[in-house]
Every structure is written in structure tokens, then in C-alpha cells.
Amino acid sequence: MKSKLTRRRFIKGVIFSGAAATTGTGIYLAANAQSGQSAAERLVTLNINGRERRVDVLPMETLANTLRYKLNMTGTKIGCNRGECGACTVLIDGVPNYACSVLTQNVKDKAIVSIEGVKETDGTLHAVQQAFIAENAPQCGFCTPGQVMSAVALLNSNPRPTKTEAAAAMSGNLCRCGAYEHYLNGVMRASGQLA
Amino acid sequence: MPSHDVMPNMELYQPVQVEDALAIADRLADRGWLVGGGQDTYGWLKDRAKDSDALIDLSAIESLRGVRETADGIEIGALTTLTEVATNSVIQDKFSLLSQAAGVVASPQIRNIGTLGGNVSQDVRCWYYRRGLSCYRAGGNLCYADTPQGMNRDHSLFETSRCVAASPSDTAPALVALDATMVIRSLDGERTLAAEDYFVGPANDIESTTALRTGEILTTVRIPNTWANASFYFEKVADRNVWDFSLVNVAAAFKVSGGLVEDSRIVCGAVQCTPRRVTNVENAIRGQAKNTATAESVAAMATDGARALAHNGFKIPLMQNLVKRAISA
Numbered sequence: 115m116k117s118k119l120t121r122r123r124f125i126k127g128v129i130f131s132g133a134a135a136t137t138g139t140g141i142y143l144a145a146n147a148q149s150g151q152s153a154a155e156r157l158v159t160l161n162i163n164g165r166e167r168r169v170d171v172l173p174m175e176t177l178a179n180t181l182r183y184k185l186n187m188t189g190t191k192i193g194c195n196r197g198e199c200g201a202c203t204v205l206i207d208g209v210p211n212y213a214c215s216v217l218t219q220n221v222k223d224k225a226i227v228s229i230e231g232v233k234e235t236d237g238t239l240h241a242v243q244q245a246f247i248a249e250n251a252p253q254c255g256f257c258t259p260g261q262v263m264s265a266v267a268l269l270n271s272n273p274r275p276t277k278t279e280a281a282a283a284m285s286g287n288l289c290r291c292g293a294y295e296h297y298l299n300g301v302m303r304a305s306g307q308l309a
Numbered sequence: 310m311p312s313h314d315v316m317p318n319m320e321l322y323q324p325v326q327v328e329d330a331l332a333i334a335d336r337l338a339d340r341g342w343l344v345g346g347g348q349d350t351y352g353w354l355k356d357r358a359k360d361s362d363a364l365i366d367l368s369a370i371e372s373l374r375g376v377r378e379t380a381d382g383i384e385i386g387a388l389t390t391l392t393e394v395a396t397n398s399v400i401q402d403k404f405s406l407l408s409q410a411a412g413v414v415a416s417p418q419i420r421n422i423g424t425l426g427g428n429v430s431q432d433v434r435c436w437y438y439r440r441g442l443s444c445y446r447a448g449g450n451l452c453y454a455d456t457p458q459g460m461n462r463d464h465s466l467f468e469t470s471r472c473v474a475a476s477p478s479d480t481a482p483a484l485v486a487l488d489a490t491m492v493i494r495s496l497d498g499e500r501t502l503a504a505e506d507y508f509v510g511p512a513n514d515i516e517s518t519t520a521l522r523t524g525e526i527l528t529t530v531r532i533p534n535t536w537a538n539a540s541f542y543f544e545k546v547a548d549r550n551v552w553d554f555s556l557v558n559v560a561a562a563f564k565v566s567g568g569l570v571e572d573s574r575i576v577c578g579a580v581q582c583t584p585r586r587v588t589n590v591e592n593a594i595r596g597q598a599k600n601t602a603t604a605e606s607v608a609a610m611a612t613d614g615a616r617a618l619a620h621n622g623f624k625i626p627l628m629q630n631l632v633k634r635a636i637s638a
Contacts, residue, residue: 173321174354174364179314195314196352197419198552209392209421215351216422219321220368264417285551286416 158222162187163231171218178202178213181228189229189259193288200287203260204228210267210286229259232266242266245304246297253291260287265301274305316354320363325370327494327528333365335496335524341365343526345388345427348419353432358441368424373528376400382533387426387526392417394425394480404532406541406560410483413543416551426527429481429491429507430519433474433582434463434554445471445515455618462620463556466612466628467581470512473618475579479545481508482560482576482584487536492529493521501531508583518582536562536574540599542635546627555579557627561635563599570594570603575635577611577628587611590632604636 160167162185169184178195181187181204190213193201197215204213205227213228232240239247242265252258261284268275268283275283280301281294289297302308322341324330334341342361344350345368353359367373373388376397383399394400395412414420414428432439433446435454443449454461455473464473476482481504489504507520507527521527540563547553558578564571573594575587590607597603611632612625 172316172318174316174319176316176351192314195355197348197416200416200418203418210418211422212418215348215419217321217347217366219323220366283417286418 158219160218160222160226161224162226163228164225169218173217173219175218176214177204177206177216177218177221177226180218181213187228187230191256191259193256193260198288199257200260200264201257203263203287205263205267208267208270210264212286227263227266229262232262240266242269242300242304246300249296249300249303251293251296251300253289253293257287257289257291261289261297265297265304268301269305274307275301277302280305313355313357316351317357317360319354319361322363322365323369324365324367327370327372327526330365330367330370330526331494331496331524334526337363337365338523343367345424345430346390346419346422347427348415348423349427349431353439356439356441358439367526373426379531382531382535382537385425385530385532387528387530388424389426391415391420391423391425391428391480395420403534403537404487404541406486406536406539406543406562407480407483407532409541409543410479410545410558410560413545414479419552425480425530428478429484429504429530430521430527431477433472433518434477435472435474436460438472438474446474446511448516457619459618460620461618462623463554463579464618464621465581466615466617466621466624467585468510468512468583469581469616470510470515472511472515472582474511474582476508476518476581476583477554478578478584479555479558482558482578483543484530484532485584485586486560486562486574486576487532488574490531490533491527492531493525494528495522495525499528504530505584505586510582536564539563540565542638544631544634546631557624557631559628559631559635560584561632563636565599568598568600570597570599570636575611575632577631580615580624580628587632589613590636594636599636601633601637604633607636608633 156170158171178192181190191201193199195214197212202213203210207224242262264284264287322333340362343365373386375386377384391411391414395408401408437453438444438446454464465475484504491502491507493500509520542561545555545558547555561575563573573591577585589610593607608629611629615625
């Protein structure tokens with residue numbers, strides 16, 4: 115909620131400055147090498163897992179690439195890289211999105227949570243992670259970070275989902291091992307509905 | 310054709326005001342690519358099947374987001390996400406047909422970022438075309454799908470003209486059924502089109518599925534109260550429940566009085582390049598009881614004029630059955 119307000123304020127600020135100086139000011143041109151813009155405009159500040167990270171980002175770079183190859187946060191997996199598998203799911207302002215299909219330049223003013231930011235600062239696993247272990251949800255484990263992110267987002271907005279609601283919320287995450295039922299049981303366990 | 314993991318190098322414009330976006334779109338003309346949520350665009354770019362010099366990202370334009378009630382209906386900003394369209398209480402109250410359609414698009418994550426404007430303006434899903442082959446739609450002089458060996462079970466039954474690709478959108482049939490109006494802006498001003506006229510088939514323009522011209526931006530979708538709280542029916546049939554595009558979908562609205570259909574809109578998606586209004590069925594059921602008997606008697610009319618390709622013949626009974634269900638529900 116807090117991040118949402120912050121984002122609103124940011125955008126209003128940009129609109130205001132644009133209105134004050136007419137056309138052109140409201141435009142942010144993310145520079146690329148050929149356009150002769152200074153590299154400084156590629157240096158952006160991202161809010162990832164509650165920390166500010168300064169990172170050099172290409173105009174057309176996806177968030178998944180930035181996380182994995184610029185910030186070395188390789189917990190976010192790239193499966194299909196086409197928004198068709200869900201392995202790269204991260205939370206953007208609390209909402210699950212495919213990091214492979216979001217431009218990093220588009221999330222400069224948003225709060226990003228990746229799988230690395232889900233556990234407590236003292237290392238205690240999130241209830242979802244603990245429940246997934248208890249239910250033997252991961253088999254090969256490649257889809258697990260994405261499954262965790264979708265489950266965390268669901269429980270943040272709906273702490274006691276029905277199994278049908280859970281299935282709908284988790285439906286954008288493929289598991290090629292076919293451990294869907296285990297993941298669903300994990301969500302029910304994490305929400306305290308399965309002893 | 311190689312597939313790439315990274316995006317091509319392009320300029321990126323992120324205007325926050327419509328006026329700026331229009332100026333950039335006008336200046337760049339064919340060298341600019343308008344993008345809402347990007348869920349259709351990024352695949353094209355990663356595959357290097359289409360390219361452009363610059364991306365004009367509209368997603369930061371807050372004034373194009375959200376749902377507003379007006380004197381005679383509602384206005385939905387084109388950048389409103391499909392999740393917002395599916396969960397907005399005003400749309401759910403008055404036009405649940407659209408909520409339902411938006412709620413079954415792709416996957417939750419894609420609905421969270423994909424926009425209504427993008428969903429109705431997305432390109433067709435013919436795999437030959439999206440593979441970057443030089444087909445009619447890509448400016449070539451041949452259709453790879455409509456050949457004896459062509460894989461065309463997802464393709465069109467009606468109104469094919471060289472290209473046989475089908476409309477992929479789930480919200481488009483709902484908007485046509487609701488008599489929506491598309492508001493289109495350019496530097497020259499604003500023009501409006503009935504949703505039905507926004508979608509363009511290959512006979513009229515083989516390279517674009519919408520009436521949008523260079524420099525134009527779809528800014529708003531207006532839905533009049535004409536069909537508010539009518540009796541609605543939406544159903545999507547696809548191979549998979551998530552991600553997949555419709556094999557056939559139906560969006561229908563009925564005004565029923567004393568059990569009789571006063572007026573109706575029945576629109577099917579994925580059966581031709583544009584949403585297909587089944588006007589002969591609409592006319593046939595006017596004044597008839599809205600029940601299974603009526604549905605049975607008119608269902609076959611729904612596919613009058615259909616021409617099946619080698620592998621999409623199943624769409625004919627599927628479309629008839631969906632129309633039948635819509636009327637009997």
C-alpha cells in the first residue's frame with residue numbers, strides 16, 4: 115500500500131513538471147548507444163526487496179535479465195522467456211508479473227519483490243516456502259521460485275483462499291513435473307487450512 | 310530462424326501524457342511501435358520476426374487508465390489492465406459480459422499487465438506469420454496456413470481473403486456485443502469508431518487488424534448503457550484453460566421481456582479475422598422465446614457461409630453449440 119502511494123506521487127510529480135514546461139518535458143528518452151545520449155540516463159535506481167539498487171539498464175532490457183545478469187539475483191528463473199511458463203514471476207507493487215515480459219525501465223518507480231526477498235531478514239523461510247517443503251511441492255524445483263511468488267501474492271491479498279481460488283491464482287505458473295496438487299496443498303497449508 | 314533471449318536494441322520512449330505520446334507517434338510514424346502492456350509486442354521483438362526503430366511505451370500515461378461512469382454509460386481508458394477490467398465493480402455490475410471476457414484472457418500475470426487497448430489491438434496468432442515468414446500479412450504473396458500441408462486448426466471459417474488468420478481477442482467480441490465505441494486520437498484530433506468497425510479483415514487491410522492509422526492511439530473505450538444489465542452469456546473454448554487463445558468464443562447480450570427476446574447481440578471470436586456478429590441468428594430469435602427450443606432451431610444458421618480449412622472443421626459444430634448455449638442459458 116505504501117509503495118502504491120509513493121508511485122502515485124511520483125507520477126503526479128512528473129505530470130506536473132511536464133505541464134509546467136510544455137511539450138517534451140514529460141518525455142523520458144531512455145538512451146541507447148546509437149542515440150548519443152549520455153550513459154548516465156541508463157543508470158537507474160530500482161527498489162528491489164526493500165533495498166535501493168543502482169544499476170546500468172539498457173532501454174529494452176527485461177527485468178528478468180536485470181535481476182539475473184546485472185544484479186546476480188539468479189533465484190528468478192527464465193524458463194520460456196515469452197510469458198508462457200511463470201518461472202520468472204516477481205511481485206511488482208505487490209502484483210505478480212512475468213519478469214521476462216516487463217521492461218526494467220518501466221519499474222523504476224515501483225517496488226519489486228523477487229524470490230530473494232521473500233524470507234525474513236534473519237533467514238527464516240516464508241510460510242509459503244515452509245509449506246511447500248512440507249508438502250514436497252518442488253520436484254525439479256525450476257518453477258518453484260515463480261510458484262512461491264504467486265502463492266505469496268495470493269495470501270497477501272486473500273489470506274484464506276479456497277482451493278479453487280488458489281488454483282486460479284496459481285494458474286499462470288507451469289510445472290512440467292506436474293506437482294500442481296502438491297503446490298496447491300502447500301498454499302492451503304501456508305494459509306493454515308491444512309494441518 | 311534463430312530465437313533470441315534478449316530484446317533488440319531500440320530506442321524507448323516513455324511519455325506520461327497523451328499529447329506527448331501523440332507527438333512522438335506522429336514524428337516517428339512507421340519507425341515507432343506503440344505498446345501498452347507489451348505482452349504481444351515483446352514476443353515479436355524477441356523472435357526478431359518484426360522490428361522497429363523505437364518503442365513508444367504508453368503504460369505510464371495515467372490519464373488512459375481506469376473506469377469512469379458517464380451520463381450514458383462508462384468509459385474505460387485503453388491502458389486499463391485486464392485484471393482491472395475483470396474486477397472493476399461498475400463493469401461487474403452493468404457489463405459483466407466484459408468482466409467475464411477479460412477474466413479469461415491468457416494467465417493472471419498477463420492480465421495484471423496486459424491492457425484492454427492491447428487486447429483488442431493485438432496481432433493475429435497465425436504461427437507461420439509469427440514465425441516471420443513472408444506471408445501475405447507480412448507483405449509477401451503466399452499463405453502458408455491454407456495449403457494442403459498447412460496447420461490451420463486455429464484459423465478462420467469466414468471472410469478469409471488470402472490470409473486465413475483468426476481474431477485472437479476475448480474482449481473484442483464482448484465490446485462488439487455491447488455496442489462499444491472506440492475513441493482514437495491523433496495530432497489532428499479525435500475520431501470515434503463503432504467497435505464493429507474498429508476491427509478490419511484482410512479483404513480491407515491485410516497488414517493490420519484494426520482501423521488504427523499511423524500516428525493514432527486508441528485512448529478510450531466507451532460502452533453505452535444500451536445493454537447495461539442485459540442477460541449476458543460468455544464462453545471461451547480453448548485447448549487449455551490458461552494462456553491459450555480461443556478456438557471459438559461467444560459473447561452474447563439479450564434483452565428479454567416476458568420470456569421473449571426483444572433484441573440481442575451474438576458475437577463469436579476466433580472464427581474470422583474480426584469478431585463475427587451472427588446477425589441472421591439475432592434477427593431469427595427476435596420475438597421468440599429465449600429457450601432451448603429456439604436455440605436448437607437457429608443454431609445451424611450461425612455458421613451459414615462458413616468455409617472450413619483442412620483442419621478447422623470442428624469449429625463449425627463448436628460455434629453452433631456455443632451460440633445454442635448462449636440462447637438457451
